Amino acid sequence: MINSKAQISLEYLLIALAIISILSILIYQITNLYSKNITAIDNIELKNTTKNIQDTFNLLKLQPKAITTLTINPQTKWNFQTLTQNTLKISNKNKEYTITSNNIIILKFQQINTTGTITIEKNNNKIIIDYKTQEK
Numbered sequence: 001m002i003n004s005k006a007q008i009s010l011e012y013l014l015i016a017l018a019i020i021s022i023l024s025i026l027i028y029q030i031t032n033l034y035s036k037n038i039t040a041i042d043n044i045e046l047k048n049t050t051k052n053i054q055d056t057f058n059l060l061k062l063q064p065k066a067i068t069t070l071t072i073n074p075q076t077k078w079n080f081q082t083l084t085q086n087t088l089k090i091s092n093k094n095k096e097y098t099i100t101s102n103n104i105i106i107l108k109f110q111q112i113n114t115t116g117t118i119t120i121e122k123n124n125n126k127i128i129i130d131y132k133t134q135e136k
Contacts, residue, residue, distance in 0.1 A: 042075035043095050050090050050097040053120070053129075057101040060122040067121040071134070077113040080129075088129075103127045 049072050060066055074092070081089045088099045088107065103122065108130040116133040 038075050039094060042092055045073055045075065046078060046090065046092050046095055047097065049118075050099060053088070053090075053118070054099045056120050057099060057103075057127065060120070060127060061102055063122060065123055067119065070118045070120070071115070072112070072118055073115045074112055077111055079111055080107055080109060082107050101127055105129065 049070065052070050056068055056070065059068075076092050079089075079091050081091075082105050083089050083098065085104045086101045088101070088105050090097050090099065104126045106126055106128045108128065112131055114133050116131055119128075119130045119132070121128045121130075
């Protein structure tokens with residue numbers, strides 16, 4: 001009788017361990033898939049933001065003074081850096097893009113990682129780029 005109860009307890013324990021191991025494999029796969037999706041979304045958002053900034057620079061060529069804002073939604077940390085007086089580099093951990101302008105670029109920030117707005121202002125043949133987080 002005691003051996004029978006011990007065998008039943010052991011069988012339940014083995015079943016519980018099998019369920020736990022299957023759940024741990026599923027959790028790992030789901031986490032991995034989520035991470036890949038966030039990376040893909042962030043890369044697309046970075047590419048679109050870069051294109052929007054370049055389009056804005058192209059429009060500003062025609063105007064002596066102007067100001068515009070762009071809403072951005074990074075999923076990871078983005079880095080902004082001026083490479084030369086008229087070249088801007090935007091990157092995340094996977095992608096890197098450069099933007100050029102006919103005007104001097106003044107960058108007032110270097111990193112962002114939350115949703116916010118970029119203000120692009122042209123004044124005296126200089127383009128000033130600033131960033132503000134979006135208030136919730």
